[in-house]
Amino acid sequence: MIRKLLHRVFGRNPSVPVSTTRPSSSKLRIIPREQHGITHANISPCALKVTSGLQEAGYSAFVVGGAARDLLMGLEPKDFDVVTNATPEEVRAIFRRSRIIGRRFRLVHVMCGGETVEVSTFRGPSGDEAEGTNGGAAHADEHGRLLRDNIFGSQEEDAKRRDFTVNALFFDPVHEEIWDYLNGYQDIEARRLRIIGDPERRYREDPVRMLRVVRLAAKLDMQIDPNTAAPIGDLAPLLQNVPPSRLFDEMLKLLLSGHALPCVIDLRKRGLHHGLLPMLDVILEQPLGERFITLALKNTDDRVRQGKPVSPGFLFAALLWHEVLAAWNVRQGSGEKLIPALHQAMDDVLAVQNGKLAIPRRYDAIMKEIWAMQPRFTGRSGRRPFRLLEHPRFRAAYDFMLLRCESGEADMELARWWEAFQHAGPGEREAMLLKDETQKKRGRSRGRKKNEAGTIGNSAAENLE
Numbered sequence: 001m002i003r004k005l006l007h008r009v010f011g012r013n014p015s016v017p018v019s020t021t022r023p024s025s026s027k028l029r030i031i032p033r034e035q036h037g038i039t040h041a042n043i044s045p046c047a048l049k050v051t052s053g054l055q056e057a058g059y060s061a062f063v064v065g066g067a068a069r070d071l072l073m074g075l076e077p078k079d080f081d082v083v084t085n086a087t088p089e090e091v092r093a094i095f096r097r098s099r100i101i102g103r104r105f106r107l108v109h110v111m112c113g114g115e116t117v118e119v120s121t122f123r124g125p126s127g128d129e130a131e132g133t134n135g136g137a138a139h140a141d142e143h144g145r146l147l148r149d150n151i152f153g154s155q156e157e158d159a160k161r162r163d164f165t166v167n168a169l170f171f172d173p174v175h176e177e178i179w180d181y182l183n184g185y186q187d188i189e190a191r192r193l194r195i196i197g198d199p200e201r202r203y204r205e206d207p208v209r210m211l212r213v214v215r216l217a218a219k220l221d222m223q224i225d226p227n228t229a230a231p232i233g234d235l236a237p238l239l240q241n242v243p244p245s246r247l248f249d250e251m252l253k254l255l256l257s258g259h260a261l262p263c264v265i266d267l268r269k270r271g272l273h274h275g276l277l278p279m280l281d282v283i284l285e286q287p288l289g290e291r292f293i294t295l296a297l298k299n300t301d302d303r304v305r306q307g308k309p310v311s312p313g314f315l316f317a318a319l320l321w322h323e324v325l326a327a328w329n330v331r332q333g334s335g336e337k338l339i340p341a342l343h344q345a346m347d348d349v350l351a352v353q354n355g356k357l358a359i360p361r362r363y364d365a366i367m368k369e370i371w372a373m374q375p376r377f378t379g380r381s382g383r384r385p386f387r388l389l390e391h392p393r394f395r396a397a398y399d400f401m402l403l404r405c406e407s408g409e410a411d412m413e414l415a416r417w418w419e420a421f422q423h424a425g426p427g428e429r430e431a432m433l434l435k436d437e438t439q440k441k442r443g444r445s446r447g448r449k450k451n452e453a454g455t456i457g458n459s460a461a462e463n464l465e
């Protein structure tokens with residue numbers, strides 16, 4: 001009974017020692033260093049320590065996935081994942097500073113200095129083909145989406161359960177070899193993004209792979225193989241069955257990839273934006289906001305590529321700004337006061353987003369702060385601009401205001417004034433202040449209010465006259 005259970009979990013007889021000899025798969029191609037040019041020096045110290053430590057203990061160990069791919073493409077890997085035929089317990093026993101994590105599929109985190117390397121055991125087949133071979137432990141929902149994917153297996157099986165051929169390459173840093181079961185090396189050379197196995201079945205198993213196609217094609221500057229692209233339009237609705245938190249994680253990766261603008265354009269072209277995230281529906285179907293969003297995404301992409309930090313809260317604030325503006329206009333139209341109407345509008349928009357779980361609540365505070373500070377940029381008399389400058393979120397709110405000006409929503413004069421004000425000396429600042437406009441404002445007719453909501457920056461420009 002226990003033996004059967006262990007066999008089911010480990011995908012092999014636990015009493016049989018692991019083999020480190022080369023597998024006899026006819027499909028395996030081993031590419032030597034002279035050909036691929038990657039050396040152990042291209043690997044982080046921790047990944048090298050982990051792979052060589054495992055190999056010294058008699059196991060096989062490789063750097064896999066995004067890191068192997070990025071190295072071959074001359075890109076800098078974000079992190080180094082390691083795969084091995086050692087079980088998590090066996091890995092844990094080799095490295096003193098390590099811990100087993102995860103319940104569904106257990107992984108080991110090995111720590112060296114400040115670096116952590118994730119080590120996983122080769123995973124076996126999932127879906128239909130797993131039935132029978134692994135005691136039928138794989139499960140799918142009625143659309144074919146995999147609910148379980150936690151069976152250990154061979155290296156070749158591990159390659160096949162990955163998403164794209166270019167993501168299924170193994171680099172052995174000790175012997176400096178690339179192991180390739182699925183012609184991923186050729187695909188990298190040809191810059192071709194090709195899904196492993198039957199495309200429709202692979203998207204049904206995990207619809208998030210459709211988003212990964214779009215993100216990776218943009219990031220890697222690859223052509224999507226026609227068979228890989230073909231089923232996407234028809235299967236796009238399957239994304240609605242994916243847990244929102246998973247969609248959110250993948251969307252965040254996409255938005256912060258440094259290629260958000262081309263990705264979003266491509267998502268739209270493939271019909272993947274509908275119902276994907278309520279947020280994206282909003283972004284792309286709103287002509288008024290489109291220019292603003294395009295600028296915001298382009299700005300984010302530039303920052304990411306320059307290695308500057310990007311705040312997801314800022315990005316979401318930008319993505320939803322025109323929704324807030326619309327709700328604000330409606331509330332002012334029905335007679336609510338400017339600032340309370342803005343706060344109500346912010347709450348309305350966030351309630352819808354949180355309800356659909358598109359944007360987690362932890363981003364609410366920063367989004368609200370950025371939005372709520374926008375009307376304050378029009379106050380350029382007395383102590384108000386000095387107070388705004390001291391606000392801990394001034395920089396984010398200022399960058400946001402720049403986007404509003406650049407998109408034509410507010411006057412560029414406002415941006416120029418604040419740029420000058422920030423860099424002016426104390427005396428110059430006093431000289432820049434405008435005459436107190438409160439009196440003028442009080443006397444204004446209510447009829448202007450609606451206009452102010454949509455163009456709060458322009459009301460400031462008028463105050464200059």
Ligand code: ATP
Nearest residue numbers: 064065066067078161162163164167168206208209
């Ligand atoms: P990035 O460099 O942007 O992180 P990545 O390919 O490393 O891209 P990860 O999400 O870090 O992406 O995934 C690591 C590896 O796990 C992938 O290279 C791929 O082999 C595998 N993988 C990730 N997501 C899936 C999926 N949905 N289906 C199958 N395999 C996947």
Ligand code: MG
Nearest residue numbers: 066067078079
């Ligand atoms: Mg990765």
